[in-house]
Amino acid sequence: MSSEEIATIIPALFEETEINGMTLRNRIVRSATWEGLATTEGACTDQLVAFISRLAEGDIGLIISSFTYVLPGGRGLPKMSGFDRDDYVPGYRKMTDAVHARGGKIALQLMHAGAQTRMKWIEGHSPLAPSAVEDRTYRTVPREMTIGEIEEIIEAFGQTARRGAEAGFDAIELHGAHGYLLNQFLSPYTNRRTDRYGGSLANRSRFISEVYHRVRETVGPEFPILMKINCHDFVDGGATLDDWLYLAQRLSEMNIDALEISGGTPASGKFGPNRTGVGTMKKQAYFLPQAREFRRVVDVPLVLVGGVRSPERMEQILAKGTVDYFSMSRPFVREPHLVKRWQGGDLSKAKCISCNLCFRTSLEETGLTCAYEQKLAAKRKGARVR
Numbered sequence: 001m002s003s004e005e006i007a008t009i010i011p012a013l014f015e016e017t018e019i020n021g022m023t024l025r026n027r028i029v030r031s032a033t034w035e036g037l038a039t040t041e042g043a044c045t046d047q048l049v050a051f052i053s054r055l056a057e058g059d060i061g062l063i064i065s066s067f068t069y070v071l072p073g074g075r076g077l078p079k080m081s082g083f084d085r086d087d088y089v090p091g092y093r094k095m096t097d098a099v100h101a102r103g104g105k106i107a108l109q110l111m112h113a114g115a116q117t118r119m120k121w122i123e124g125h126s127p128l129a130p131s132a133v134e135d136r137t138y139r140t141v142p143r144e145m146t147i148g149e150i151e152e153i154i155e156a157f158g159q160t161a162r163r164g165a166e167a168g169f170d171a172i173e174l175h176g177a178h179g180y181l182l183n184q185f186l187s188p189y190t191n192r193r194t195d196r197y198g199g200s201l202a203n204r205s206r207f208i209s210e211v212y213h214r215v216r217e218t219v220g221p222e223f224p225i226l227m228k229i230n231c232h233d234f235v236d237g238g239a240t241l242d243d244w245l246y247l248a249q250r251l252s253e254m255n256i257d258a259l260e261i262s263g264g265t266p267a268s269g270k271f272g273p274n275r276t277g278v279g280t281m282k283k284q285a286y287f288l289p290q291a292r293e294f295r296r297v298v299d300v301p302l303v304l305v306g307g308v309r310s311p312e313r314m315e316q317i318l319a320k321g322t323v324d325y326f327s328m329s330r331p332f333v334r335e336p337h338l339v340k341r342w343q344g345g346d347l348s349k350a351k352c353i354s355c356n357l358c359f360r361t362s363l364e365e366t367g368l369t370c371a372y373e374q375k376l377a378a379k380r381k382g383a384r385v386r
């Protein structure tokens, strides 16, 4: 099938669009995915550049980098990216150059883990959070942030965004979801503060708004800023759909350029961000019902993540106008050139079986790979040997 023929079947998915001046070659996004390929101090490596280059060769509209800490005390996993130093700019520049040379665009995802970390990953730093509430998954007991520490972290987001722009990233995405620090401020479970950063929904949203403002100040009005948010935390006492809708409205008023709709935290069990069993058309795009609620209240581009697997389903959703972009994480681990495959005429759904075995591979020397594919390959080899 020619690309013209594909375009008549799925016209909207592969059309060119723009987000605050950033032209995207199609509506498909690589959702941020920790690769475990940075140095232990967070610097970009040749291995990481090669990994991202392979993705860019696959014609993805927008690649979102793996989560990148703004301060070493905010590290959430080993060998994750960090961009807390100016001398890292040339290293990350290699990554953005590689993407641009392949006609793609890349956003830098900024995060601070708050209490969702382990002491061994933040050696020399105290785990910080809005309140001293033990994390339900990591069992880390953080220290309540002082106002001075809140201001320091807000500034670190601003400075890291500046470094990102200097390194050639096309956009910034703030990681507001999945239970990390920004989410911890919004959630009444993790935020028990009684000052202006806690209590009312307006107060619990304040830290996120101030981070956004500082980043906007440093990159300017013409630089795209996206935020990944939850639609619901799906944990007892966590932030609800109404809380997140309220935040989305405030961000929209502050001219956020796009919102990526996710959901859950590591403590959400089967309602977490990367769910299993999404094989059927019906089970795909598991945050779609909530995305409809966001569409009702905000008029900003929406990116839907979570179990998105087939162009046919995406086209149906686009036709209804519920969201504007689709982002995928695990499918690109198995098929970095998935978009190219679809554009080449093979429109069958992503081969990813959403088993989550890829998570563990980011801890290994090789970095992120499809462990299921490796298992299959080993089986095939074994069969030949016998």
Ligand SMILES: Cc1cc2nc3c(=O)[nH]c(=O)nc-3n(C[C@H](O)[C@H](O)[C@H](O)COP(=O)(O)O)c2cc1C
Pocket: 031, 032, 033, 034, 035, 065, 066, 067, 109, 175, 178, 228, 262, 273, 274, 275, 305, 306, 307, 308, 327, 328, 329, 330, 331, 356, 358, 359, 362, 368
């Ligand atoms: C190995 C792995 C690493 C991930 N790392 C990140 C990350 O760095 N930042 C983030 O926002 N989400 C991260 N996620 C979540 C994904 O971006 C995405 O929200 C989730 O996997 C659902 O999309 P999918 O069904 O297409 O995989 C990660 C997921 C996986 C499987």
